[in-house]
Amino acid sequence: MSLDPVFEPIKLGAHTVPGLWRYMFPDDVMYFRVDPETKSSCFNCPQVKAAGFHPSVRCCTVIPRVPNFLLGMALFDSRTEPMITDYIAKGYVLPEGCNISPSQLSASLSYIVKPDRDKPTVICPFLNRESKACRLYSYRTTVCSTFFCHHDRGDEGRIFWEDLQDLGSQIEAALGQWALGEVGFDVASYFNRFNSLGLSLDSSNDPGSDAWSESSRKLLFGDWYGREGDLFKRCADVVIAHKDQLYAIACRQNILQTATYDEATRKELLKNFPAYLVSEALPEGTPETIQSLWYSVQLSHRNLQLSRQS
Ligand code: SF4
Numbered sequence: 001m002s003l004d005p006v007f008e009p010i011k012l013g014a015h016t017v018p019g020l021w022r023y024m025f026p027d028d029v030m031y032f033r034v035d036p037e038t039k040s041s042c043f044n045c046p047q048v049k050a051a052g053f054h055p056s057v058r059c060c061t062v063i064p065r066v067p068n069f070l071l072g073m074a075l076f077d078s079r080t081e082p083m084i085t086d087y088i089a090k091g092y093v094l095p096e097g098c099n100i101s102p103s104q105l106s107a108s109l110s111y112i113v114k115p116d117r118d119k120p121t122v123i124c125p126f127l128n129r130e131s132k133a134c135r136l137y138s139y140r141t142t143v144c145s146t147f148f149c150h151h152d153r154g155d156e157g158r159i160f161w162e163d164l165q166d167l168g169s170q171i172e173a174a175l176g177q178w179a180l181g182e183v184g185f186d187v188a189s190y191f192n193r194f195n196s197l198g199l200s201l202d203s204s205n206d207p208g209s210d211a212w213s214e215s216s217r218k219l220l221f222g223d224w225y226g227r228e229g230d231l232f233k234r235c236a237d238v239v240i241a242h243k244d245q246l247y248a249i250a251c252r253q254n255i256l257q258t259a260t261y262d263e264a265t266r267k268e269l270l271k272n273f274p275a276y277l278v279s280e281a282l283p284e285g286t287p288e289t290i291q292s293l294w295y296s297v298q299l300s301h302r303n304l305q306l307s308r309q310s
């Protein structure tokens with residue numbers, strides 16, 4: 001395993017975050033004054049009692065959107081390599097990384113609309129249910145690193161973490177697409193092919209499991225089908241090689257979206273979840289820029305500091 005510091009988790013205040021954070025965010029983030037979120041005590045999760053969360057699953061009832069380069073880093077790590085290799089072999093990943101399949105999305109919505117806390121229908125594949133530990137801890141997404149169900153400083157803390165989550169998620173999306181382009185993957189063509197799956201949603205799901213179908217993975221991976229792990233490791237390599245420029249690279253990246261596919265999925269899901277989906281409109285237009293998300297983070301961090309003085 002490489003000794004590059006990107007593999008070593010670091011501290012943001014009292015919180016442990018992936019080592020890549022030191023590089024993918026603007027430098028100022030590492031100097032932020034961040035209080036410990038003592039009420040979100042995950043190994044003694046208060047939501048088990050308060051909200052009836054399953055004690056061994058808690059809030060890990062999601063399929064996290066782990067980008068290709070973080071999966072690649074996890075493949076370079078002998079502790080996480082077998083888990084990622086197995087997950088790839090089962091058909092759960094696409095070129096950008098982990099991506100919720102149509103049937104997983106349907107199960108997830110069922111759980112949101114009518115949660116049976118005793119029987120969570122979607123459980124993160126990277127959760128160790130016995131120890132309750134995250135098996136992807138050093139390479140987890142910004143969403144997982146910034147989620148706290150309680151905030152010791154109330155709304156100011158919540159807004160700060162949410163803004164940092166939005167920024168980190170957008171940077172991860174940008175870097176995932178940039179890395180694909182850097183290793184010779186035709187990103188624009190990939191998005192066109194992905195959108196074409198919206199014409200036959202049924203065929204995107206594996207008939208025998210809740211994974212992506214073989215035909216959809218062949219379509220999306222193209223020449224890389226069967227070498228998905230190599231693709232992710234190549235993406236990790238280019239991200240690590242450019243680690244001192246990652247924020248600037250992310251800012252320059254034109255982030256593409258699977259708008260046609262998303263709309264087709266939404267129409268299909270509307271049949272089963274009309275009340276929920278009508279109130280949850282798909283975002284329209286171009287995504288917010290990374291620069292404006294960074295501005296929001298700076299403002300919310302400032303408000304967090306002011307709340308400490310009042
Ligand atoms: S963040 Fe999740 S696991 Fe941690 S305390 Fe809150 S609900 Fe429980």
Ligand code: SF4
Nearest residue numbers: 060124126127134144
């Ligand atoms: S990656 Fe880790 S923290 Fe995130 S949902 Fe899965 S188990 Fe939970």
